[in-house]
Amino acid sequence: MNTMTLWHITGWEFAALAFAALLVGFSKTAVSGANTVSLAIFAAVLPARASTGVLLPVLIAGDVLAVLTYRRHAHWPTLWRLFPAVAVGVVVGTLFLVWADDEIVRTSIGAILLLMAAVTVWRRRAADAEDEPDAVVTRAGRLKARSYGVLGGFTTMVANAGGPVMSMYLLSAGFRKLGFLGTSAFFFLIVNVSKVPFSAGLGLIDGRSLLLDAALVAFVVPGAFLGKWAVNRINQRLFEQLVIAATVLGGLQLLLR
Numbered sequence: 001m002n003t004m005t006l007w008h009i010t011g012w013e014f015a016a017l018a019f020a021a022l023l024v025g026f027s028k029t030a031v032s033g034a035n036t037v038s039l040a041i042f043a044a045v046l047p048a049r050a051s052t053g054v055l056l057p058v059l060i061a062g063d064v065l066a067v068l069t070y071r072r073h074a075h076w077p078t079l080w081r082l083f084p085a086v087a088v089g090v091v092v093g094t095l096f097l098v099w100a101d102d103e104i105v106r107t108s109i110g111a112i113l114l115l116m117a118a119v120t121v122w123r124r125r126a127a128d129a130e131d132e133p134d135a136v137v138t139r140a141g142r143l144k145a146r147s148y149g150v151l152g153g154f155t156t157m158v159a160n161a162g163g164p165v166m167s168m169y170l171l172s173a174g175f176r177k178l179g180f181l182g183t184s185a186f187f188f189l190i191v192n193v194s195k196v197p198f199s200a201g202l203g204l205i206d207g208r209s210l211l212l213d214a215a216l217v218a219f220v221v222p223g224a225f226l227g228k229w230a231v232n233r234i235n236q237r238l239f240e241q242l243v244i245a246a247t248v249l250g251g252l253q254l255l256l257r
Helices: 003-007 011-029 036-045 048-073 076-099 102-126 139-159 162-172 177-201 207-231 236-256
Strands: none
Touching: 011 036, 011 048, 011 177, 011 207, 036 048, 036 236, 048 102, 048 177, 048 207, 076 139, 076 162, 076 177, 102 139, 102 162, 102 236, 139 162, 139 177, 162 177, 162 236
C-alpha cells in the first residue's frame, strides 16, 4: 500500500503537500514565517490535528538545512534567554492540545499572530531598529524575551506556528537579515526536535505520518536552495516587509479557515 492510499489523498492533494514542503525549505533559508502558508495547506489536505504531526519532521528537515547555511550568524545570548520561556510555552501548549478543539486552536493562534504583527509595525514606526541585537540585556528586553518565548513555545506546539511569533521578536530586537536567519535556524531546530516526544505522546507522530514525511522531505531541499539564492537578492527593508506580510497572511488564514 503506497503513502497516498494510506492517507486517502489524491494526486493533486499530494502535489499541494509537496509544494508546501518546498515552501518550508524556502521559508527556512529566506523569509521566516512564510511557512504559515504551508501550515494552512497541510491542515486543508489532512485532518487538522494530524497535519501538525506530519508537518513537524518536514520542518525539522528545513531547520537542518537552515543551520548548515547560516550557522555562523546565530546570536547565542538571545537563544539562551529564550529557551527557558519557550519550554514553559511548549508545556502549556501540550496541555492546551489535550482539551482544545481545532476551532479554538486556530482562533487563538490567528489572533496572537495578528497582534504580534501590529505591535511590530507600531514599534518600527515609533523608533529605528538598533544595528546590534542588544535589547535582551535590559530589564525590558528580558521581559520581552520571556513573553515572546512563552508565546512562541505555545504556538509552535499547538500548530507549528511559532515562526511568525519569533520573527516578530527578532525583528523588534533589531536583528539584521543574516543574524535573523542564523538565530532562528538554531532556535527552531532545537525547539522542533524537543517537540517530537510531546507530539508522539499525543499520537500526532506515528508510522503513517512518518511514511508521508519520507515522501515529502525530498521537496524541502530544492526549496532551501531557492531560498538561499533569493535571500541575497532581497534588501533589509523588503525582507522585513515580507516577514510581516507572511505573518499577517498566516494569522488571517488561521482565523478564516
